[in-house]
Amino acid sequence: QQQVKQSPQSLIVQKGGISIINCAYENTAFDYFPWYQQFPGKGPALLIAIRPDVSEKKEGRFTISFNKSAKQFSLHIMDSQPGDSATYFCAASLRTDKLIFGTGTRLQVFP
Amino acid sequence: EPEVTQTPSHQVTQMGQEVILRCVPISNHLYFYWYRQILGQKVEFLVSFYNNEISEKSEIFDDQFSVERPDGSNFTLKIRSTKLEDSAMYFCASSPLGGSTEAFFGQGTRLTVV
Numbered sequence: 001q002q003q004v005k006q007s008p009q010s011l012i013v014q015k016g017g018i019s020i021i022n023c024a025y026e027n028t029a030f031d032y033f034p035w036y037q038q039f040p041g042k043g044p045a046l047l048i049a050i051r052p053d054v055s056e057k058k059e060g061r062f063t064i065s066f067n068k069s070a071k072q073f074s075l076h077i078m079d080s081q082p083g084d085s086a087t088y089f090c091a092a093s094l095r096t097d098k099l100i101f102g103t104g105t106r107l108q109v110f111p
Numbered sequence: 112e113p114e115v116t117q118t119p120s121h122q123v124t125q126m127g128q129e130v131i132l133r134c135v136p137i138s139n140h141l142y143f144y145w146y147r148q149i150l151g152q153k154v155e156f157l158v159s160f161y162n163n164e165i166s167e168k169s170e171i172f173d174d175q176f177s178v179e180r181p182d183g184s185n186f187t188l189k190i191r192s193t194k195l196e197d198s199a200m201y202f203c204a205s206s207p208l209g210g211s212t213e214a215f216f217g218q219g220t221r222l223t224v225v
Contacts, residue, residue: 036154042218044154
């Protein structure tokens with residue numbers, strides 16, 4: 001119930017394409033859903049986050065879509081660039097200080 | 112841009128030795144966290160700290176681990192007797208609000224236990 005399942009494990013996209021990463025959760029008490037971007041050798045960096053009272057949040061080329069009834073949320077990266085190549089983690093929080101991370105998606109964007 | 116700073120970036124220690132990982136959180140943040148990431152795996156929560164006490168800890172955070180905020184700026188993680196399986200990247204994070212909201216992570220300390 002505490003798990004966050006993330007897919008795909010890896011993703012290859014051409015420059016200019018749309019990258020889509022999906023996450024699913026079981027616990028309906030989760031109330032905060034951030035996405036983190038991690039480059040090799042660096043710490044996770046907060047990219048965008050959403051709360052379950054909205055279905056979509058957009059910041060620049062990054063959009064979170066949230067489906068409360070399906071208990072799923074996804075990250076869409078529009079116009080993907082080689083600089084977006086990184087590992088992306090979804091996460092969820094249960095009104096506590098603990099972030100539960102997904103298993104990560106390694107995104108590679110080729111020119 | 113303010114950032115969370117961790118030292119050292121890499122620590123090699125012998126099994127059974129004590130290590131202290133250090134962190135300087137963002138200055139106006141009130142909530143502090145330690146996470147770890149075993150190579151190639153997901154990031155796992157260890158402990159959260161607020162108002163000079165542990166607010167939550169995971170099953171990983173056993174008696175070998177302790178945290179401390181010895182002064183107004185540093186936040187440390189101590190592992191008393193390291194085991195091989197403690198080898199991982201350890202990330203410190205801080206947040207201005209509770210509930211993990213807007214948690215900013217440091218660059219990590221790679222701990223290698225030999």
